Amino acid sequence: MADIRADPLPPIPDNLTLPQFFLDSHDPSRPVSRGLYPWLIEDATGRPIGFEEIRTRTFGLANELKARWNIAENDTVCLFSPNDVDWPVVLWAVHRLGAILTPANPGYNAEELTHQLTLSESRLIVTHVASLPAATAAAKQAGIPLDRVVVIGAASSPRPHSTVEELVAAGLSKLPVFEERRLRPGEAKTKLALLCFSSGTTGKPKAVSVSHYAMVANIIQNKLAIGKAPRYAPGDVAFGVLPFYHVFGMVVVLHLHMYIGTTLVVVPKFSFENFLKSIQRYHVKHLMIVPPMAVLMVKSPLTKKYNLNSVKWLMSGAAPLSAELTDQLTKVIPQCAIGQGYGMTETFTTIALSPNDVIPATPGCAGVLIPGVSARVVKVDGTLAKFGEPGELLVTGPSMALGYYKNPQATAESFVDGWVRTGDEVVLNQKGEVFILDRIKAVAPAELEGHLLNHPDVADCCVVGIPHEYSGEAPLAFVVLSHVAQARVKANPAEANAIKAALIKFVADAKVDYKRLTGGVEIVDSIPKNPSGKLLRRVLRDQARAMRAKTPAKL
Known part of the structure; x- marks a missing residue:
């Protein structure tokens, strides 16, 4: 074939940043409705938010990010928040300054967030108040000052944290302190906008x-x-x-x-x-x-x-x-x-x-x-x-x-x-x-395998992704028990179920929801590998499918 x-x-514009494309220009394929309808509605209150409000807030936030912390070209800002009507405001304000945004799963724990902050070299975190404990813990580990942890979706926050609302107001109260750069023709193809974690x-x-x-x-x-x-x-x-x-x-x-x-x-x-x-x-x-x-x-x-x-x-x-x-x-x-x-x-x-x-x-x-x-x-x-x-x-x-x-x-x-x-x-x-x-790619197997191998009952393991009615795909762990754990199971077969439950909890206590072993744990005698030692993941995935076929899920 x-x-x-x-x-x-x-033709696709190749000299515009995302906010310039959305807020400052008009593409022929776009309906002309900029001021006719609200762009967003806040679900909890029913409050409508239109183009002019979004554009104004974007400038105000960008102006204060530059004035207060000198966020500038190619700096990285982490947005660690559930959905919020100011989510695009934060994204586009960062882009107005030529900086990069890295969006983080608000369900991350401090360890997971620290990895993202460190790899992305983030200089500032914008987070929801519910995620503030994880954000501050991760900021300390990543060397980010706590006054650079900003709260979104709240009118006030505990010091030293500022809110997006306060920053917008401060930015709108002063003259522009930055000059937005126009990209050269073709530059948008290589100008970094986002670091999205996969x-x-x-x-x-x-x-x-x-x-x-x-x-x-x-x-x-x-x-x-x-x-x-x-x-x-x-x-x-x-x-x-x-x-x-x-x-x-x-x-x-x-x-x-x-x-x-x-x-x-x-x-x-x-x-x-x-x-x-x-x-x-x-x-x-x-x-x-x-x-x-x-x-x-x-x-x-x-x-x-x-x-x-x-x-x-x-x-x-x-x-x-x-x-x-x-x-x-x-x-x-x-x-x-x-x-x-x-x-x-x-x-x-x-x-x-x-x-x-x-x-x-x-x-x-x-x-x-x-x-x-x-x-x-x-x-x-x-x-x-x-x-x-x-x-x-x-x-x-x-x-x-x-x-x-x-x-x-x-x-x-x-x-x-x-x-x-x-x-x-x-x-x-x-x-x-x-x-x-x-x-062909499973659900983050190596990360989960590395974590499971830290458990004293696990001698070897392999994680595969299996179809799951509710979550689409679920991690399933095949585990070889340590000699000590094998002896416990031999003495009391019911111990196998206790070990499975303990391993599921061991992962759940350390990982965000979608990484948990929702596919379960299966105890096996050995993990199939090729002569070079590479895990034969496909063999175990086929085995998991055969097991699932015996007890098919029903709607």
């Missing part, structure tokens, strides 16, 4: 380097992909509960909806009943969800208590949405078109979307390649697969990341001659439809 090329793209397959999370051009390109690509049918209109209401620190939430949920003139309801944290209430309250038309949310919509009796008739378009991403779950969801919201999106941090972000002009979408299809993307499928032997043959998906296009920050070895492995190795085993057909068969 030759490379598959999607529709071509119009677990990958080995070691601790890696920082993915993303340019301003990559994000602008993907927003335009998404707009063209959804523009084939009149599904979106300025003034429509969309729901913003998926986390903005994650690339799906940042690009597709936050930036794309603001770009196309859709009003986005900003929700800090997912609660299923509040999710249903807000859909009803704001007459939400567009839902961006992940499969666990779809499972709740299908299974929970709460769904029937609320009017969801306003929802006309639902897109699921971050993990495959099965054909069976899609069918069940259609029965819950029959008036709604359901599609999927597919992408990853390294491709920043979307590679494929369900086409708006083909409803219902092909069952089990992750989407069709969006404009500007080229793809090829490579078999294990290195040859190109034919249509319908499985292999690893490689893609290229204008939104590809620049590589892994300060990690040339990992960059060389995943970014090859302009192509990104997705790590996904797929099948492509002649329509350009993508069907994901398996994750």
